[in-house]
Amino acid sequence: MTRTKPLFTAILQGAFWLSAILLGNQCLDVVVPDISAEQVVLVAPADSLVTTGRTHTFFWETMADAESYNLRIVRPSFDSVVAVVLDTTISAHQFVFTLPFGVYEWNVVASNSAYASACCNTFRLLIRNDSSSNLSDQTVVLTAPTQQFATRETAVDFSWQALAGAEKYRFQVGTAGFGTLLVDKEMSATSTAATLATDGDYFWRVRAINESSLTMTAWTTRSFSLDRVPPPAPALVFPVDGDTLTLKAQSPDAYWTRATGVLRDTLFVYNNQQKDILLLQQALDLPETNWDGTVIDGLPEDFFWQVLSVDKAGNASAKSALRRFYIQ
Numbered sequence: 001m002t003r004t005k006p007l008f009t010a011i012l013q014g015a016f017w018l019s020a021i022l023l024g025n026q027c028l029d030v031v032v033p034d035i036s037a038e039q040v041v042l043v044a045p046a047d048s049l050v051t052t053g054r055t056h057t058f059f060w061e062t063m064a065d066a067e068s069y070n071l072r073i074v075r076p077s078f079d080s081v082v083a084v085v086l087d088t089t090i091s092a093h094q095f096v097f098t099l100p101f102g103v104y105e106w107n108v109v110a111s112n113s114a115y116a117s118a119c120c121n122t123f124r125l126l127i128r129n130d131s132s133s134n135l136s137d138q139t140v141v142l143t144a145p146t147q148q149f150a151t152r153e154t155a156v157d158f159s160w161q162a163l164a165g166a167e168k169y170r171f172q173v174g175t176a177g178f179g180t181l182l183v184d185k186e187m188s189a190t191s192t193a194a195t196l197a198t199d200g201d202y203f204w205r206v207r208a209i210n211e212s213s214l215t216m217t218a219w220t221t222r223s224f225s226l227d228r229v230p231p232p233a234p235a236l237v238f239p240v241d242g243d244t245l246t247l248k249a250q251s252p253d254a255y256w257t258r259a260t261g262v263l264r265d266t267l268f269v270y271n272n273q274q275k276d277i278l279l280l281q282q283a284l285d286l287p288e289t290n291w292d293g294t295v296i297d298g299l300p301e302d303f304f305w306q307v308l309s310v311d312k313a314g315n316a317s318a319k320s321a322l323r324r325f326y327i328q
Helices: 004-024
Strands: 042-044 049-051 055-060 068-076 081-090 094-098 102-111 122-127 142-144 149-151 155-160 168-174 181-187 191-195 200-210 220-226 235-238 243-245 254-257 262-270 278-284 302-311 323-327
Touching: 042 102, 055 068, 055 102, 081 094, 081 102, 155 168, 155 200, 155 220, 181 191, 181 200, 235 302
Parallel strands: 049 122, 149 220, 243 323
Antiparallel strands: 042 055, 055 094, 068 081, 068 102, 102 122, 142 155, 155 191, 168 181, 168 200, 200 220, 235 254, 262 278, 262 302, 302 323
16 A cells, blocks of 8 residues: 555656657648749849840849749750759849850749749840950859858858959958958959958958959958857846746746847756756747747646857857746
8 A cells, every 4th residue: 555656656757758758749730822823023134135244133023922932044045945054042032143145044933831833934134245355344243151141160261153254353351441451362263261360350352353454343342250259148037946837828938138149049948957858949039938839838847947049150158047947
């Protein structure tokens, strides 16, 4: 008779953890809108445009329920493809690209996780070779790093699109206004690398040069930063240590403060103070969360939670203090 209560307790604990595992494996059906009957509306360059400019912003109208767009440019036409000049999938509804002289057609197909739009409106583009060596009205399109890119790596790779008529490129990295030049070199390649020693904000720029015609493009410039300092640990606000929660009775169920420049947070919920079992892990863009419908919803038990932050350069903070709460 003295063993009945421990045995009954063990059975209840086993049922609790089995329920937690089963709840954690549940999936929700998501209804994805069907866009297969719609077509992307192209905007620019206008259909049948004839131009001497080689750098163009390909632009189209956004489509409701689309998550990405596949832009294709072929030469000379989709009915008689000699070369696929570009085939890229992006989330934006515009893309800057430099083309050699020639005749092209381009189109765009939208898609989401389940459907692709109908294919396709197609526009024609003719780039005429009036003066192949004059670069004064051309633009170098920078590829990487993107504008305001942040990194914790001291070695940075740079690249840009090739420009027809360019004999070489001048590449510079410097401080604001390029008052101090850290890198200044000319090359025929369209990519290079630089190693930085000090955290801070930097700028890089490229121009194309044609010495035969004594012409060059204007500078194309972007900024970036080197940051190797982790952000401070986030500070938990609610629930306070030892608090009792009724889920769905408040929103959010948990929130905290974080440092400026933090890109995202990761929240952890454990079964005990020793963190023997990780019950829940959430990647969050905002410093708050709700636990409705998660593995801990409906489980009357003590839990322990903490949060860490990651800044836009990829530096991770230390984890916050570990706090206990109870769900009733």
